[in-house]
Amino acid sequence: MTETIHPFYEAHRGAMEAAMRIRLDLAEAMLRERAHLSDIDGIRQEVMDEFDIVLTQMPYVGGADSRMSDFFMRLIGFMAISRVLRQHAVPVPVIGEIERETYKAQLLTVSEEERLAAGRQFMSPENLALLREQAVLSSTSSHQDAFPEDFVYDFVEPGPGDNFEFGINYRACGFCKFAARHGDKDILPNICGLDFDAYATRGIRLERTQTLAGGASHCNFRFSRLS
Template identity: 25%
Template sequence: MTQESIDRRTFLGWIGRFSICALGVSLLPSCRGNALNGQNDTGSQNFYLANKTKIMKEIDDMCGYTRKVSSTMYGKEMADTLVLGTTQKFEDLLPDLPYIGGYTNNLTTNLYMGAAGLALYKTMLEQGKTLEETGEVLYRATEMQYGANPLGGMMTSMSVSDTTKTIISKEAERSQERMYTGDWVFNFIDGNGADFDYGIDYTECGICKFYQSQGAAELIPYMCMLDFPISKAANSGLVRTTTLGRGGPRCDFRYKIGRPVQMDWVPGFLKKG
């Protein structure tokens, strides 16, 4: 299989799903600067409902990994309860998601997968589980999903290609227009090849904004840490020292192929492991 033979939406969905990972930010050129000019956050609010069938298929795929992890942790009956509750609560959240450009903005996928994480969290709380337990289920499910994917090596080469860097740089410039209030805003940082290949500084985060609007800011750090199992799978060497989700001025993603990841925050369940 060659890089060119892979359907780009399939690949992009894989690298962007269930994460705010910078690798998934914008490998696909955006049309937000022209075709969508003039639309606001509520003008295309029905985007999510219009694409509900496709979106729910992605949520079902994600829940497959959630089910496997929670079955090991809590047993099959509880796993079934968590998956059912997550699906139902996600459907309730879907109409409330802010419009940020639809599929012309690859971060739309990150936003609704973040909503799925919130739906799981709400369900976990109802079942007497804790915030950290939710974080562990999310982490283990992401680790399982990305670790098992055969495209990891190809993801490594694409993540640092000149084409990728150029597109991310252009998307960073577009983000400064702040066309949608619920969107991400970020800067591209060119690397020197020694300390890091390239970086991205996020100064606004769509998932942070949505979680805060939903009264669930405490979940943000656990969503932020999902970037690391994805980086491990891609061998992209993510190092991060600060995040918006933990009160920092930005999220400073720095990538260098082949080096170990370095987490800015390590939750209790990983320290125990």
């Protein structure tokens, strides 16, 4: 295990730690009522200590040049929460419920105007062009050699009769690789569950019927506008 944090993540460490503290504040009541934990201050410290470890384990996938860097920075902290709650014998489905509701509450702290603007940007022609470009790049041998822990994906154009605007098929998942390397495969589906609220709060409908974490050949993300 690498024992230092990559400089790119170190530069964002303060923001990531602040986000973790907000999540723990939002999760406090659920940790008491659903996980039946009483020493919340102790849990907070354990999670932040585990997050320090997770930061050293985060794979570098290209920094600001890769859209997937943001996914790692926003979601990898839930691995730390899951690990600690698992150590306290909280059932994995309960961990998933707590994390999903916590993440939704955190997303909703951003104004509706800002969230919907982010959703429009995601669905914009300019972003779709970027997605197409980075999908092609992700599949090249040079990129996979440079960033073996990155995601690999295809951009999917809608066909006749399809009711989505575009899709992404993830053929390799950075979180799956992370979980396999660090013994987190049982809590991996909790990360997958966060995607639906992440998009819905921005006015985007995500449809997905299979995941790599669930044993499928790819994750079939399909996107359309909620209104």
